[in-house]
Amino acid sequence: MSDPVQALLDKQAIAELSYRYSRACDRLDRDLLASVYWPDGTDDHGVFVGSAPDYVDWVINLLSGWIAVHHDNTNILIELDGDTAFGEVHWTGYYTYAVNGQPHDQLAAGRYLDRYERRDGEWRIRHRTCVSDWSRLEPAVDWRTDPARGRLAGKRKPDDLLYGIRDLGIAAR
Amino acid sequence: MTGIDPRLAALADKQEIAEVLYRYARGCDRADEAALRSCFHPDSRHDHGMFTGKSWDFVDRAIAICRPLKACKHMISNVMVTLDGDSAVSECHFWAHHRRINEDSGAEEDFFTGGRYLDRFERRNGEWKIAARIGIADFERFDPPSDRNMWKMPAGKIGGKHPADPIYGLEAAIREGK
Numbered sequence: 577m578s579d580p581v582q583a584l585l586d587k588q589a590i591a592e593l594s595y596r597y598s599r600a601c602d603r604l605d606r607d608l609l610a611s612v613y614w615p616d617g618t619d620d621h622g623v624f625v626g627s628a629p630d631y632v633d634w635v636i637n638l639l640s641g642w643i644a645v646h647h648d649n650t651n652i653l654i655e656l657d658g659d660t661a662f663g664e665v666h667w668t669g670y671y672t673y674a675v676n677g678q679p680h681d682q683l684a685a686g687r688y689l690d691r692y693e694r695r696d697g698e699w700r701i702r703h704r705t706c707v708s709d710w711s712r713l714e715p716a717v718d719w720r721t722d723p724a725r726g727r728l729a730g731k732r733k734p735d736d737l738l739y740g741i742r743d744l745g746i747a748a749r
Numbered sequence: 750m751t752g753i754d755p756r757l758a759a760l761a762d763k764q765e766i767a768e769v770l771y772r773y774a775r776g777c778d779r780a781d782e783a784a785l786r787s788c789f790h791p792d793s794r795h796d797h798g799m800f801t802g803k804s805w806d807f808v809d810r811a812i813a814i815c816r817p818l819k820a821c822k823h824m825i826s827n828v829m830v831t832l833d834g835d836s837a838v839s840e841c842h843f844w845a846h847h848r849r850i851n852e853d854s855g856a857e858e859d860f861f862t863g864g865r866y867l868d869r870f871e872r873r874n875g876e877w878k879i880a881a882r883i884g885i886a887d888f889e890r891f892d893p894p895s896d897r898n899m900w901k902m903p904a905g906k907i908g909g910k911h912p913a914d915p916i917y918g919l920e921a922a923i924r925e926g927k
Contacts, residue, residue, distance in 0.1 A: 581754055581756055581757050581760075582756075584757075584760055585756055585760065588760060588763070592829065594827075595827045595828075595829045596829075598827055598842075599827075599829070599840070602887070644887055644888065645887075646842070646863045646864070646887035646888050647827075647842075648824070648826040648827060648842050648844055648863070649826055649827050650824075650826050668844070670863045670887065670888035672888065681888070681890050714890075714892075716890060717890075719889060724799070725886065728796070728797070728798070728883070728884065728885055728886055729885070729886050729887070730864065730865065730885050730886065730887035736885070737867055737883055737885060738840055738865070738867060738885075741838045741840065741867050741869075742838060744838065744867055744868070744869045744881045744882075744883060745793070745794050745869045745880055745881020745882075746869075746881075
């Protein structure tokens, strides 16, 4: 009988890989994104197929041209097999970018199909395949340019308020 | 907590914090003031949307906004907690839908928003609650309603407010051992 507490810890650590992956894409954090893959990892995003380091360069370059990016991850199903694990992770993406010079919202959803490996006690992605299930693209209003809204609008690293989270509420006391 | 595997204690802390975040979402969706208030310590500070002040005052505003909505749904995901003893910081994602009345046209509209809650949690008297919150907006859009058959469904099959929503009857039945 394997240790059920260790299985919970493994699943938590693996789930947090996807959360860090999404944070890295949304905040344009190249180092964080690289840290969720093994250096010899691979990624298949359809329009990109190749090594994990090359994927990191490709997607950071792509997303840096977009106005805003937000990914939610749910329905995380992980199958543990020793130092290997397999996972299906749902994603919903909310993207705002210009099409013919006009801001558009793309809502899309799909799943990551992952192979994870544990090396020296650390779980990372060995391979990720990104499957798309649906998508919509519609004209948008970019409300972020409103000064009253901009202060609490999501931004990229290091401008997002996430990077002050350790001081959150401390000054107010 | 003596004698408990510290690995398990950390998982339990993360679970308790996640459930506060889920309770917040239920509090908004069901306009359940007690559930919403219970997520925050009395001195918690709040910075969300156009509101800056005490979290308990934000609760009053959130109830006033959510209770009249024809429909309201908040989903919480990507809960990332860093524990530090009786303190913790958390980032979680939210996605929300409000079926509301457009103030200018008087017509119904769907408001969709996605963002993040940045929270400082504190455990006091053994209970994790939020001690400071910032709400960040990453995404929003307004669209005309496009549903077809949803509102033809019978009562009890459409989400309701506190205490009419079916969850409150189910919870009461469990408490009474039925």
